[in-house]
Amino acid sequence: MGNSKLYKGSLNTIILKLLDENGKMYGYEITQRVKELSKGDLNITEGALYPALHKLEAEGLLNVEMIKVDNRLRKYYKLTEQGEKETVNRLAELEEFIRNMQNLVNPKWSIK
Amino acid sequence: MKLNKIQIEILYDFTRQHFVEHYDLQTELVDHLANGIEAQWRDNPQCSFDKALQTEFNKFGVHGFADIIQKKHDSLIKSYLKIVLKFIREWFRLPKFFLTLSLIGLFYWSFTSDFSKIFIIIDFSLICLFFAFGVFYNVYILKRRKSRGKKIFVLHDIILRGELFAVIIPLFPLSISFFEIDNPSSLSSFSVLLLATFSTFIYLLGFVSIIIIPKKAEELLKETYPEYKFEKSM
Numbered sequence: 001m002g003n004s005k006l007y008k009g010s011l012n013t014i015i016l017k018l019l020d021e022n023g024k025m026y027g028y029e030i031t032q033r034v035k036e037l038s039k040g041d042l043n044i045t046e047g048a049l050y051p052a053l054h055k056l057e058a059e060g061l062l063n064v065e066m067i068k069v070d071n072r073l074r075k076y077y078k079l080t081e082q083g084e085k086e087t088v089n090r091l092a093e094l095e096e097f098i099r100n101m102q103n104l105v106n107p108k109w110s111i112k
Numbered sequence: 113m114k115l116n117k118i119q120i121e122i123l124y125d126f127t128r129q130h131f132v133e134h135y136d137l138q139t140e141l142v143d144h145l146a147n148g149i150e151a152q153w154r155d156n157p158q159c160s161f162d163k164a165l166q167t168e169f170n171k172f173g174v175h176g177f178a179d180i181i182q183k184k185h186d187s188l189i190k191s192y193l194k195i196v197l198k199f200i201r202e203w204f205r206l207p208k209f210f211l212t213l214s215l216i217g218l219f220y221w222s223f224t225s226d227f228s229k230i231f232i233i234i235d236f237s238l239i240c241l242f243f244a245f246g247v248f249y250n251v252y253i254l255k256r257r258k259s260r261g262k263k264i265f266v267l268h269d270i271i272l273r274g275e276l277f278a279v280i281i282p283l284f285p286l287s288i289s290f291f292e293i294d295n296p297s298s299l300s301s302f303s304v305l306l307l308a309t310f311s312t313f314i315y316l317l318g319f320v321s322i323i324i325i326p327k328k329a330e331e332l333l334k335e336t337y338p339e340y341k342f343e344k345s346m
Contacts, residue, residue, distance in 0.1 A: 027140060028147035046144065047173045051183035058187035066338040070114045074143050 011044065011052050013094050016061070016079065016087040024065060024078040027053060053077055061086050113153045115146045119161060126165065130177050135263035136337055137184055141177060145169070184266055192270045195332060199320040212312060219308035224301075239315055246322035247274045253326075267336055271329050274322045 018033055019025055025033070030053075031044045056062045061083035065076045079087060115123075123142040132138050148168035152159050169176065203212045222231035254272040258264060325332070 026143065026147075028144050032151075045173065046171055047175070047179050050140070050180045051187070054180075054184045054187040058191045064338055069143075070146075071117045072115070072120050072143050072146055073139050075140050 010094060011048060012056060013087075013090040014044075015049075015052060015056065015077075016083065016090060019062070019077060019079050020084065020087045024076040026074050026076050056083070113157060114150060115161075120146065122161075123165070126169075127177065130169075132177050132181060133258075133264065134184075134266045134269060136265045137177075137181065141180070185270070188266050188270055189275065191336070192267065192275070195325060196317070196321050199324055200316055203316050203320075212316070215312045215315065216305075216308045219311045220304060223304050223308060235311070239318065243274075243318040243322050246318075246326075250274055250322065250326050265333055265337055268329055268333055271325055271332070274326070 014034065015030060018030055022033070027046075027049055031046070031049060034042055034044050053062065057064060057077070061080060062077045063080050063083075065078065067074050067076060120142060123145050124138055126145070127138045127141050132141060145165060145168045148171070149161065149164040152164040152167060172180075202208055219235070222228065222235060225231060250272040254264070254269065
């Protein structure tokens with residue numbers, strides 16, 4: 001994550017969400033998709049992406065598939081059944097976090 | 113414009129020169145670098161292969177591939193421990209559980225016999241020697257594979273190096289000092305039983321991680337790595 005520490009804790013959730021939407025993706029594709037979706041605002045660095053993918057794979061949340069493409073092997077990641085459940089949980093957690101942050105940063109004052 | 117086979121080989125060499133010695137990680141990084149280079153060529157077809165490669169590599173930061181290598185190893189250590197526990201669990205289920213009980217009984221008998229001190233020294237020395245020989249043999253196999261240019265996967269490396277060995281060996285002197293084995297007659301039956309169970313567990317841990325799992329490495333690699341089947345064809 002090049003630009004903000006705020007995104008750091010959400011990297012795994014971003015990866016899970018992208019895989020949930022796209023079925024299967026490879027590392028480079030994930031970095032480009034995030035850049036595209038955030039209009040270049042968010043840049044996932046290679047040094048952060050692969051350790052996150054490998055950790056999710058070791059935790060059993062991702063499955064891998066190898067396909068030969070253009071003279072080389074490409075490693076695709078996809079969600080396991082456990083990964084699908086975890087995505088729902090983590091997205092709910094993230095949404096709650098965003099809601100709480102909005103309330104903290106921009107509280108709606110009212111006189112009772 | 114796409115990279116040709118020779119350029120892909122150059123990328124594999126490049127990862128090796130930057131201390132990525134395992135084929136699974138090399139393959140993933142090669143594809144990443146290749147995608148980046150091809151993307152640069154789409155924007156600027158005049159860009160040389162070497163310059164495009166350097167630009168892509170710089171994106172990995174000042175540490176290059178080092179962090180990725182270390183964290184991949186850490187992730188797979190967790191997977192390896194899960195494998196070890198899966199094999200250990202078999203020894204606590206029938207029919208192997210009878211063997212485990214017999215081993216506990218054997219340790220208990222040797223610790224309570226008149227020659228307990230000698231038995232303890234012989235037991236622990238033999239186990240240590242046996243496991244040390246196992247680790248040396250596995251590391252020898254690993255080095256031979258490397259010297260013959262065979263592809264090594266991170267998990268294969270962890271399995272053959274028997275990384276648990278470093279944890280198992282200090283457990284012996286620790287158990288000796290903890291249970292005051294130098295004076296076994298002072299121990300209660302319960303303490304001896306505990307010591308016998310502990311010794312059995314250490315023995316099983318060593319046996320499974322140094323003997324059983326390396327023997328089944330091929331099978332485990334096929335389960336873990338879909339690219340393993342491509343190994344011979346690439």
